[in-house]
Amino acid sequence: MLKALVTDVDGTITDSRRRINTAAVECIRTLVDGGVEVVIASGNTVCFMDGLCKMVGTNGTIIGENGGVYRRYFDGTLQVAGDQQVCRDAFTVLQDHFSAKGTGLELYSPDYRFADVAFARNVDVDEVRQVVRNHGFPVRVLDTGFAVHLQVLGVNKGTALHELAGMMGLSPAEIMAVGDSENDIEMIRAAGVGVAVANSTGTTRTAADYVSEARYGDGFVEAVKKYYADFFSR
Ligand SMILES: O=C(O)COP(=O)(O)O
Numbered sequence: 001m002l003k004a005l006v007t008d009v010d011g012t013i014t015d016s017r018r019r020i021n022t023a024a025v026e027c028i029r030t031l032v033d034g035g036v037e038v039v040i041a042s043g044n045t046v047c048f049m050d051g052l053c054k055m056v057g058t059n060g061t062i063i064g065e066n067g068g069v070y071r072r073y074f075d076g077t078l079q080v081a082g083d084q085q086v087c088r089d090a091f092t093v094l095q096d097h098f099s100a101k102g103t104g105l106e107l108y109s110p111d112y113r114f115a116d117v118a119f120a121r122n123v124d125v126d127e128v129r130q131v132v133r134n135h136g137f138p139v140r141v142l143d144t145g146f147a148v149h150l151q152v153l154g155v156n157k158g159t160a161l162h163e164l165a166g167m168m169g170l171s172p173a174e175i176m177a178v179g180d181s182e183n184d185i186e187m188i189r190a191a192g193v194g195v196a197v198a199n200s201t202g203t204t205r206t207a208a209d210y211v212s213e214a215r216y217g218d219g220f221v222e223a224v225k226k227y228y229a230d231f232f233s234r
């Protein structure tokens, strides 16, 4: 029996251009109105996610910054995992590396992040990984398809899901997780039912129990409908 749903945002309840899928919003509201807690889990910032939760209609339980922050309810205490300074140090080295080649790196919402560093995908991510590795930073480079993120090793949406499940009084086995990208792999593995939408990258698909036939938000709706009875068989 499933008691909660954790969903990624970009690429999972949106289209490829980040426009929200309205059927996915309706689907989330149906779950919420039926008493299922829906957790929004993203690489995005807390303030972005607060607005999203308000307008979609969830209770504000979130995983943000790829697991770097998490919180139960809107008024819960924000938990910050990881070490943003290490990510910032790695970013400084990357900035020097790419500016020597004439390419600037564009930070995404640096003033609103507590745990990770995010920047635009205008550079080769494999090269980013190599530079980080060569300097020995304990940092993971994540390509979400929408941004590149630097996150300290051992912190991810899966670790945050374990923590939140404890706060919710649930076992991860009672949770369904849906995602599309490499930043979702750990939470898809941690959940009782892990779903990858059809547009997911290869490693994310491999981690999933179910891969939807439809892409993006339509795939999210398809997957929730497939497991609908498991949510409401209480
Ligand atoms: O912030 C990103 O880069 C992508 O966010 P997501 O985790 O909601 O897909």
Ligand SMILES: [Mg+2]
Residues within 6 Å of the ligand: 008, 009, 010, 011, 012, 144, 179, 180, 181
């Ligand atoms: Mg995504």
